[in-house]
Amino acid sequence: MQHAYRRHIAYTGSVLALGSLLMLAGCNKATEPQPADENELITTVTLRFTEQGTTNTQAFTFQDKDGDGGAAPTRFDSVTLTANKSYSLTVEVLDESKTPTDNITNEIKDKQDEHLFVYTATPGTLLAYTYGDKDSRNFPIGLAGTATTGSAGTGLLNVRLRHQPPINGVAVKNGTVTPGSDDVNLNFPLTVR
Known part of the structure; x- marks a missing residue:
């Protein structure tokens, strides 16, 4: 017992x-902390510059259909713009690794409080960017804006898409590049003439 x-x-x-x-x-x-949303797979980025006051649109594309690693990009256009002009700038991003192609631009619109495009010219005198869109918290998005060129020269146009999802349900996007991680980070050759 x-x-x-x-x-x-x-x-x-x-x-x-x-x-x-x-x-x-x-x-x-x-x-x-809860895991953040995964970064998007983006294989294609197209920048469309429309000279203000005209219907003249130029498109410049980066394309790497298998994403990072693997094969080299199949297309990486040089951006060529006219000096001392203003352009409406829109961007389209796609995932062409899928069939049918997934238009990530729509996802960015749907989750605009979690995304920020950043456009930086080097040297800075070549081009300045002004945001034309805001999210629900009044922070910039960068799907549409204005690019104003300066004097003639050559350099780079860095295009970054920052993925800034909430952490533990708290928004982190604050209008700066700091929070989050890159979905895209591209250096387009830039010529202003």
Whole structure:
């Protein structure tokens, strides 16, 4: 009888110890940050510059159908613009690794509070960008805006798409490039003439 009682105590102690461990493991999970949304697979980026006051549109494309790694990009256009002009600039992003092609531009519109395009010319005198769109919290998006060229010269136009999803349900997008990670980071050769 005493042996059965000891086994019952040992069994009860083991169950309590296991329960405590499970509770601690559960508590630790609650304090860990929730994983962020995954970055988009973007294989194609097209910039469309329309000279203001005209219907003259020029399109410049980067295309790498298998994404990062693997084969080299199949297309990487040089951007050529006229000096001292203003252009409406729109961007389209696609995932052409899928059939049919997935238009990621629509996803960015749907999740505009989590995305930010950043356009940076080097040297900075070649081109300045002004945002033409805002998200629900009044932060820029960059799907549409104005590009104003300066004097003639050559350099690079860096186009970055920052993915800035909430962390633990709290928005992190703040209108700067800092939060999040890159969905796209491209250096288009830029000529202003």
